[in-house]
Amino acid sequence: MLVPIPADTALGGGGSEGGGSAAIEQAADTAIDQIASWAGIDDLRERIVVRETKGPADFLEDYNSWRGGMLGPAHILSQSAMFRAQNESRRVSGLYYAGATTAPGVGVPMCLISAEIVLKRIRGDHSSGPLEVSADAPSTKGTA
Ligand SMILES: Cc1cc2nc3c(=O)[nH]c(=O)nc-3n(C[C@H](O)[C@H](O)[C@H](O)COP(=O)(O)OP(=O)(O)OC[C@H]3O[C@@H](n4cnc5c(N)ncnc54)[C@H](O)[C@@H]3O)c2cc1C
Incomplete structure (x- = not known):
């Protein structure tokens, strides 16, 4: 699940099986419960086999991303x-x-x-549109 949260390292990082920061695990629980409610699966939480969360602190530490943001500046x-x-x-x-x-x-x-x-x-190419693909460029199409 991709859960939108602020780019704020104070929210902490994630962990395995509920071992992340309180704020991250609470966000995960809330999202799981919402899906459980929408899908009518009351015991969805208990059915999870592997639970691993990531939070802004992980994005700062692992990827050096600014303020632990996951997607960069919003498209406002x-x-x-x-x-x-x-x-x-x-x-x-x-x-x-x-x-x-x-x-x-x-x-x-x-x-x-x-x-x-x-x-x-x-x-210094000011043309609009994509670059020309040269004839000897490797094909991206499969051969199978
Ligand atoms: C959970 C999630 C799901 C996504 N799903 C999709 C999707 O379905 N489709 C889609 O198109 N996009 C998706 N995106 C967005 C997409 O992954 C990003 O927009 C894209 O990967 C950004 O590419 P980038 O090269 O700018 O940065 P990154 O892919 O973040 O690469 C930057 C790299 O630079 C490294 N780095 C940072 N600082 C230094 C340093 N000082 N020295 C050396 N290396 C450094 C980092 O470790 C990282 O490996 C998703 C993103 C997330 C987080």
């Missing part, structure tokens, strides 16, 4: 499109950024587009 208007932090540093010449915390945003496809934007910036 002031952090979206041209208002979102862009891919080129304003302070350090030649420093570029790719990934979820920069433009265009969160998610693996967005991160790949982000890398593409960086490459286009470095090449």
Whole structure:
């Protein structure tokens, strides 16, 4: 289950079989109970075979993510499109950024587009649309 919570390391980290911080385990319990109620499975908690939680403190410690955030800046208007932090540093010449915390945003496809934007910036390519795929690039299609 993916449970949205604030990017706040004070909430603590997760653990095995209920061994995480009180706030994280409580959030997990609440989410499990909600699903149990929606699905009409009263003993859902007891049916769980493996329980492992992760919290903001884990994201800070394991991935060095800012404030333990899991997905980077939210896509509110002031952090979206041209208002979102862009891919080129304003302070350090030649420093570029790719990934979820920069433009265009969160998610693996967005991160790949982000890398593409960086490459286009470095090449001075101001064209719209995706890069051309060269004829000798490895195929991403399976052969089976
Ligand atoms: C639970 C969860 C589910 C998700 N589900 C989906 C999904 O279904 N589909 C989807 O498209 N996206 C999903 N996402 C989002 C997606 O995973 C991220 O947007 C994407 O992985 C971000 O890629 P990134 O390269 O920017 O950062 P990351 O993948 O976080 O990579 C950054 C790497 O840099 C390392 N690092 C940090 N600091 C340093 C340092 N100082 N030195 C060296 N290395 C460092 C970190 O350890 C990490 O390995 C999900 C995310 C989460 C958390």
